[in-house]
Amino acid sequence: MPYQEPLTPPPPKKGILHFRKPQQPAIDLSGITNDINTLSRRLRLVEESSTNIKKFFQVTQENVITKNKHYSAEIKTITSDISEIRKEIHELREKLFMVIRELQTVARREEVKVLEKYINLWNPLRFVTQNEVEQIINEVLEKRSNRKV
Numbered sequence: 001m002p003y004q005e006p007l008t009p010p011p012p013k014k015g016i017l018h019f020r021k022p023q024q025p026a027i028d029l030s031g032i033t034n035d036i037n038t039l040s041r042r043l044r045l046v047e048e049s050s051t052n053i054k055k056f057f058q059v060t061q062e063n064v065i066t067k068n069k070h071y072s073a074e075i076k077t078i079t080s081d082i083s084e085i086r087k088e089i090h091e092l093r094e095k096l097f098m099v100i101r102e103l104q105t106v107a108r109r110e111e112v113k114v115l116e117k118y119i120n121l122w123n124p125l126r127f128v129t130q131n132e133v134e135q136i137i138n139e140v141l142e143k144r145s146n147r148k149v
Contacts, residue, residue, distance in 0.1 A: 107115075128136075
């Protein structure tokens with residue numbers, strides 16, 4: 001309700017016998033109190049809304065901090081896993097190079113086949129050892145010495 005100016009009383013009559021005190025105009029305070037009460041209610045609503053918004057932002061901020069800690073821990077775990085995987089890959093690469101170097105020194109299939117042909121041609125199972133040759137010689141010599149006797 002808009003504020004209304006109170007009506008001013010008519011000016012006092014001035015005369016010889018009229019010595020009156022000027023009267024204070026009567027102010028209507030009911031409209032002002034209604035306006036103050038309305039403003040007070042609105043102010044309380046705004047304060048409650050502001051308090052609720054502050055609580056909401058505080059909870060949101062706490063959630064963000066919690067999630068940030070959680071994600072930081074996960075990132076550290078993932079980073080350490082990645083570094084371990086890199087080390088393992090490096091070790092595997094070194095071992096693979098060692099295997100490749102070893103395979104380069106190994107005889108090829110063609111070389112093995114050539115050796116197999118020579119072995120089959122020579123037939124080393126029929127070879128004799130030095131001890132066997134000496135024993136055979138000794139036996140032959142003994143037989144000859146026994147025949148001469």
